[in-house]
Amino acid sequence: MCGMNANLTCPAIHSVSLPITAFIGGGNMSSALIGGLLTSGAELANLRVVEPFAEQRARLQQRFPGAQILEAPNAALRNAQAVVWAVKPQQFAQAAADCRAHLGDALHVSIMAGVRCRAIERQTGAQRMVRTMPNTPALIGQGITGLFASAQASEADRALADALLAPAGRRVWVQREDLLDAVTAVSGSGPAYAFYLAEAMTRAGEELGLSGAQARELALATLAGAAALAQGSSEPLATLRANVTSKGGTTAAALGVFDAADMQTTIIRALHAADQRAKELGDALEAG
Numbered sequence: 001m002c003g004m005n006a007n008l009t010c011p012a013i014h015s016v017s018l019p020i021t022a023f024i025g026g027g028n029m030s031s032a033l034i035g036g037l038l039t040s041g042a043e044l045a046n047l048r049v050v051e052p053f054a055e056q057r058a059r060l061q062q063r064f065p066g067a068q069i070l071e072a073p074n075a076a077l078r079n080a081q082a083v084v085w086a087v088k089p090q091q092f093a094q095a096a097a098d099c100r101a102h103l104g105d106a107l108h109v110s111i112m113a114g115v116r117c118r119a120i121e122r123q124t125g126a127q128r129m130v131r132t133m134p135n136t137p138a139l140i141g142q143g144i145t146g147l148f149a150s151a152q153a154s155e156a157d158r159a160l161a162d163a164l165l166a167p168a169g170r171r172v173w174v175q176r177e178d179l180l181d182a183v184t185a186v187s188g189s190g191p192a193y194a195f196y197l198a199e200a201m202t203r204a205g206e207e208l209g210l211s212g213a214q215a216r217e218l219a220l221a222t223l224a225g226a227a228a229l230a231q232g233s234s235e236p237l238a239t240l241r242a243n244v245t246s247k248g249g250t251t252a253a254a255l256g257v258f259d260a261a262d263m264q265t266t267i268i269r270a271l272h273a274a275d276q277r278a279k280e281l282g283d284a285l286e287a288g
């Protein structure tokens with residue numbers, strides 16, 4: 001049951017050699033995931049990446065020597081045991097049409113937001129699928145990934161998907177496919193919310209007289225420290241917040257401004273918008 005529980009560890013992919021694995025799309029997220037595999041010690045000789053953009057291909061070839069970087073799908077994909085769909089949702093139908101004739105019996109792993117198993121099956125003929133939603137801290141192995149397996153995926157398929165994503169950080173398996181949209185709203189898009197908050201804290205720090213570098217360091221160390229404190233604590237988040245908030249003090253003054261602007265409701269509405277957008281991306285593919 002290694003694939004089903006975030007707390008169990010799967011065999012690391014580097015302890016066995018990387019099975020023949022094809023990434024379709026070699027952009028930001030692919031690079032982060034492949035970089036993680038490399039850092040964890042995986043041999044990249046079995047890696048193929050299809051990436052039509054020449055400059056990006058050159059970057060991939062330089063960063064991942066030994067991997068086969070392809071301009072277009074070809075026979076090198078035939079024996080892939082895992083195919084990782086890493087194009088934008090809007091690019092998937094075309095990418096799948098281009099690849100289909102070259103793919104054999106592979107596990108299909110998707111990192112695409114919104115794109116449902118039904119659409120992947122329709123576009124590729126695949127039945128064994130694991131949809132995943134990583135996030136950009138994968139770049140430094142501190143991401144978190146939500147995963148969902150189709151009914152036809154075997155335990156070995158789940159373990160393979162889990163191992164492919166393990167270098168990116170923690171994994172959380174969900175039991176319903178629609179929950180991946182919630183994962184996307186919370187953690188897939190989440191780093192952007194953290195950066196948004198950090199940007200505002202940094203700007204305010206500068207307005208209050210700190211240098212840009214000082215304000216950035218204070219803001220980022222505070223967000224990282226607060227997250228680490230909360231992760232190591234069993235206290236409710238509201239209690240941790242209350243512990244900072246002295247009666248009549250500075251924090252209360254700041255939180256009063258947040259509350260007057262109904263910030264929590266705004267943030268909750270924002271995440272609902274992200275969830276809704278994931279559903280729209282999925283609907284568009286099913287309609288197309």
Ligand SMILES: NC(=O)C1=CN([C@@H]2O[C@H](COP(=O)(O)OP(=O)(O)OC[C@H]3O[C@@H](n4cnc5c(N)ncnc54)[C@H](OP(=O)(O)O)[C@@H]3O)[C@@H](O)[C@H]2O)C=CC1
Pocket residue numbers: 024025026027028029030050051052053056086087088089091094095096098111112113133134135136188189
């Ligand atoms: N960025 C993030 O934080 C996260 C992204 N994701 C998901 O990851 C996926 C990729 O996102 P991201 O890496 O940011 O996007 P990128 O645009 O950086 O990467 C997609 C890559 O695929 C290439 N591509 C386009 N068409 C094809 C094709 N037909 N065959 C092969 N490759 C093709 C693109 O080339 P070109 O630029 O020339 O179009 C581009 O290099 C998306 O589905 C997204 O939902 C998931 C979690 C987090």
Ligand SMILES: O=C(O)[C@@H]1CCC=N1
Pocket residue numbers: 113184188189
């Ligand atoms: O913005 C997006 O659509 C992708 C999915 C999650 C993060 N980036």
